[in-house]
Amino acid sequence: MKKYTLKSQKPQPTKDWALSDQLNEEQLAVVTASSGPNLVIAGAGSGKTHTLTYRVAWLIHKGVDPSKILLLTFTNKAARNMTDRVAGLVSHDAKRIWSGTYHSIGNRILRRYAAKIGLPSNFNIIDSEDAASLMDLCVAEAVDDIYVKRIPRGSVLVKILSLCINTQTPVPDLISHKFEHFKGMADTFRSIFALFQTRKLEMGLVDYDDLLLHWKRLLTDFVDVREALQSEFEHILVDEYQDTNLIQGEIIDLMSAKHRNLMVVGDDSQAIYGFRGAEYRNILEFGLRYPECRHFRLELNYRSTPQILELANRSIAFNQNQYPKTLRAHRPSGEKPAKLRVRDVYQQADFVAQRILELADEGISLDEIAVLYRAHHHAMELQVELTRRGIPYVVRSGIRFFEQAHIKDVLAYLRLLHNPKDELSFIRLAKHFQGVGNKRADQIWKLALNKPDPLRAIASDELLHALPTRVRRSWAHAAALFKELIGSRLTATPDSLVEKVIKGPYDDYLQKSFGDDYKSRAQDLEQLVNFAAQFEDIDRFLGEITLLSSMSGQDILVGGEVPDEKVTLTSIHQAKGLEWHACFVLWLSDGHFPSTNSVDTLEGEEEERRLFYVAATRAKEELYLSHVFTHRTRDNRAVVLRESIFLEELADSPDESQHPFETWILEEV
DNA sequence: TAATAGGTCTTTTTT
DNA sequence: AGACCTATTA
Numbered sequence: 093m094k095k096y097t098l099k100s101q102k103p104q105p106t107k108d109w110a111l112s113d114q115l116n117e118e119q120l121a122v123v124t125a126s127s128g129p130n131l132v133i134a135g136a137g138s139g140k141t142h143t144l145t146y147r148v149a150w151l152i153h154k155g156v157d158p159s160k161i162l163l164l165t166f167t168n169k170a171a172r173n174m175t176d177r178v179a180g181l182v183s184h185d186a187k188r189i190w191s192g193t194y195h196s197i198g199n200r201i202l203r204r205y206a207a208k209i210g211l212p213s214n215f216n217i218i219d220s221e222d223a224a225s226l227m228d229l230c231v232a233e234a235v236d237d238i239y240v241k242r243i244p245r246g247s248v249l250v251k252i253l254s255l256c257i258n259t260q261t262p263v264p265d266l267i268s269h270k271f272e273h274f275k276g277m278a279d280t281f282r283s284i285f286a287l288f289q290t291r292k293l294e295m296g297l298v299d300y301d302d303l304l305l306h307w308k309r310l311l312t313d314f315v316d317v318r319e320a321l322q323s324e325f326e327h328i329l330v331d332e333y334q335d336t337n338l339i340q341g342e343i344i345d346l347m348s349a350k351h352r353n354l355m356v357v358g359d360d361s362q363a364i365y366g367f368r369g370a371e372y373r374n375i376l377e378f379g380l381r382y383p384e385c386r387h388f389r390l391e392l393n394y395r396s397t398p399q400i401l402e403l404a405n406r407s408i409a410f411n412q413n414q415y416p417k418t419l420r421a422h423r424p425s426g427e428k429p430a431k432l433r434v435r436d437v438y439q440q441a442d443f444v445a446q447r448i449l450e451l452a453d454e455g456i457s458l459d460e461i462a463v464l465y466r467a468h469h470h471a472m473e474l475q476v477e478l479t480r481r482g483i484p485y486v487v488r489s490g491i492r493f494f495e496q497a498h499i500k501d502v503l504a505y506l507r508l509l510h511n512p513k514d515e516l517s518f519i520r521l522a523k524h525f526q527g528v529g530n531k532r533a534d535q536i537w538k539l540a541l542n543k544p545d546p547l548r549a550i551a552s553d554e555l556l557h558a559l560p561t562r563v564r565r566s567w568a569h570a571a572a573l574f575k576e577l578i579g580s581r582l583t584a585t586p587d588s589l590v591e592k593v594i595k596g597p598y599d600d601y602l603q604k605s606f607g608d609d610y611k612s613r614a615q616d617l618e619q620l621v622n623f624a625a626q627f628e629d630i631d632r633f634l635g636e637i638t639l640l641s642s643m644s645g646q647d648i649l650v651g652g653e654v655p656d657e658k659v660t661l662t663s664i665h666q667a668k669g670l671e672w673h674a675c676f677v678l679w680l681s682d683g684h685f686p687s688t689n690s691v692d693t694l695e696g697e698e699e700e701r702r703l704f705y706v707a708a709t710r711a712k713e714e715l716y717l718s719h720v721f722t723h724r725t726r727d728n729r730a731v732v733l734r735e736s737i738f739l740e741e742l743a744d745s746p747d748e749s750q751h752p753f754e755t756w757i758l759e760e761v
Numbered sequence: 762t763a764a765t766a767g768g769t770c771t772t773t774t775t776t
Numbered sequence: 777a778g779a780c781c782t783a784t785t786a
Binding site for chain 2: 163166167168193194195196219281300301334364365366367466467469471489492523526527528529530531532638639663664665666685686689690703726761
């Protein structure tokens, strides 16, 4: 008889687990908390991500199989960072943990069970722009011509439907609550929405909301799927829980119903996604849904000076709806934040640019400097000024790399190859060919659809001959390209497919329709080839890019001549979770921040104030708050702007030394 | 009849 | 930067 020893499957820690060196007492309690529901209220800069990372590592260290851990984060980038950090802490294969946004996890799960919902597993994901144009098509189909003009645009309808889904509110209720001007149209809307959902299923398309909606349906309508998923994930951890909405909250409750090992982390003071249906009652009422849950608090702030924290704390105290909390500063004393009054946007840009150069002279890395603002266009003049002075910067707001027209154009070809039922992509790419518009594209699609292999039919000679001479000439280019693409569809890598498209007839279209912008767009497309090269197959490539949250091209670009150091220009929303040595907050003027659209309700105003709180708490040492006091409106009227109430309310004492900021006077020489 | 070119208006924030 | 509307062209 021979003894054979099976090696232990338990992970072996490679690193020294002296946790108390890495974590404070509050954090340690969270990391080593026992199983079951755990609620962590974590103030800004309290090491929330750090703690959550250690918690995951600790679980793996204790023997939990990484593939049975589900970690939900707010962006996919955050997920990647945390997974990498966990991998650095445990020897075990941390890559196997399920981490990502709700939408990307929903995508992964849905690929597995697509058939249950009546979807092909090669479904394509559409962004809100595509969803809006499909909605327009549905309006045209579902509504009599004479009434079409009375129906709001597709983008508005998509927004309404999206809110209904994310807040789990029936259409009529939402309309009477938030869109009173559409009262009486609820039934029309409902029939349009029903058609919209049907069309997406037929075309094998899924929008952002469907990723949540179908995921939830899998859990509620299919017992076998529910049990499989509930058993599969032993531990579920949710970051930024204050920004989850109702359907996300329900999904998590369903997913964790069996093991009930659910740890949620968040800060109600940083809830800034109400416009997208986020429901911070999820976090406030967590204790009601899980009466046995343990409560933890992280209240020691490692990020900012006491002066910055003082300003942030005093500001957020003006909000009525919140968990009372005391955020304590750990860092030594620093300078008071600066408040400045700038004459106009150009002076604001001058000030920021000049101050950035001074900071750089003092030895502060440009990577440690950020400019934060409420709305993308608040930074336009600054972008011009930074460019003029040769200060390198990245913009992390505005249109995303993958949302740009030329990128979406090229991707449309790949999407159609991946899912030949994707009519939306077909219509988009068909219009690249001279003489083809909506009507002709529709006609070609219908001709091809009846054929056994629609993709080949598009490229067939038969179809070509059915077209009028003029269109036939240009469509011959399309047919040739398609023949080539179809031939290599199964073997080709994503980057070679992208390359085939951009080297083909699309290049002519690009030149013709973008003119002087052609060069930079062509460069973007080259970068797209590089980016695509990271993916093994189209499946993964297409699956990931629509869900990629990063805004700027620079995050996407591999290689290229990116400067080593650059200032970050970002919307406050995009700045969540990040920190810099010095932060500039622009446009703290009445009507701009808080924005006019938000201030008519208390909820709106409080969310704006939380936004201001998030902005202020991004700064480690220096915080500059700028009030633009004169401005020219679009119709060229000069207006004088009061300072933001968020500044005004902080200066409630006649004694200036009591103000949480120092007022700077600008002098021009 | 349908495509396209040119002018105007819009926009908070994002998965 | 792009969508929508209108006028012009094929």
